[in-house]
Amino acid sequence: MKAMAVSTFGPPEVLTLMEMENPSAGPGTVRVRVKAAGVMPFDCRVREGTISYVRNKPLPIIPGNEFAGVIDQVGEGVEGFEAGMEVLGFSLFNSYAEYIVVSADQIVTKPPYMPWDIAGGLSGNGQGAHMALKAIGIGHGDTVIIHGAAGGFGTWACQLAKRWGAKVVIGTASEANHDYLRSLGVIPVHYGEGLVKRVRAIAPQGVDAALDAAGAEALRASVELVPDKKRIRTMVASETADELGVPALEGMRSAARLQELTDLYEEGAVRIHLRQTYPLALAQEAHRLVETGHGRGKVVLTL
Incomplete structure (x- = not known):
């Protein structure tokens, strides 16, 4: 072969x-x-x-x-x-x-x-997003920020968070991807310096949970925004997570998890x-x- x-x-x-x-x-x-x-x-x-x-x-x-x-x-x-x-x-x-x-x-x-x-x-991005959102306990009424929201992983995370009842989903992305995030029902925000201030302006009521697929800078911003570190996970910055006291992501891919995601696609609930x-x-x-x-x-x- x-x-x-x-x-x-x-x-x-x-x-x-x-x-x-x-x-x-x-x-x-x-x-x-x-x-x-x-x-x-x-x-x-x-x-x-x-x-x-x-x-x-x-x-x-x-x-x-x-x-x-x-x-x-x-x-x-x-x-x-x-x-x-x-x-x-x-x-x-x-x-x-x-x-x-x-x-x-x-x-x-x-x-x-x-x-x-x-x-x-x-399978890969879908199951990763599923595990991470379960770990931070996304549920009805939550305000969540997803860093790297326009990528393969972020696209899944944004849609699953909304599916599971998050009231406000904020996604960091470059300007070119802001309209794409809006099409998913996500509030886009720029990366980089001043991120915490921009997010607080969008969500004055506070941020309940955060999911990082962008890196150490985004994870540090998440710790400033989210009061409970147990409701933060990173997919990419494990060393920084250890330094900040953010729990490591745990969980296993499974056929049952993959079937749930496949069913959601078949229903038209995610794209x-x-x-x-x-x-x-x-x-x-x-x-x-x-x-x-x-x-x-x-x-x-x-x-």
Whole structure:
């Protein structure tokens, strides 16, 4: 099979199209012929080798932790899935490839009318936002600020927060993405110096909770705005969180969580904006785009 993999850690250029042995489904697993794979900031850190446990994995490593495709092998003991079924799912690695083998509890059935590129990029950001919002206890009447609100993760977080009853959702974003946030029912606000003052002007009643997908500066602003640190989480600034006494994000991706998100999409309750799609061989370009950090929506590889 063809796969985009890394034989050494480094910049996007280390991603190389390789011919690799096809994996085979074993007991409790299925093999999926991949049609689309989402690109996450996590994948970029895998490529860089900046995640400690990644450096202990044998090379080459195939990045990619969300995918959609068609089952073509079913291992012994698997129930509820069969060859030919269209699915979407998650795995820490190996999605940037023509085939992936995963446990049957890491996939759900793809709705018939969900496009492949949407399906390939749904699991990672959607489940991350779901876990984070559950952790900070978003509920009816809350005022919440989401930093990095226009990206793939932020788009999910904004919509889920509103779905779960948040009264006011404030989203930090660059000026170019403010109209997009307004279309989601979010109050946009500029990044940078003076953020705390601008947010207080928007929400004089106070801010109940905060979710950071932008970095240390945004997390520090969140601590100024939110009285209870237990109602703050960051996806990207773990060292700063430790310094400030903000709890680490805990939780696991699951098929049940993914099914809930898929159902919401099928109901029309959430929408996913595609920023850009690339063929598998251009994964380097996809990583460069994700690493710019201020994009709108999701980046996806197609096969």
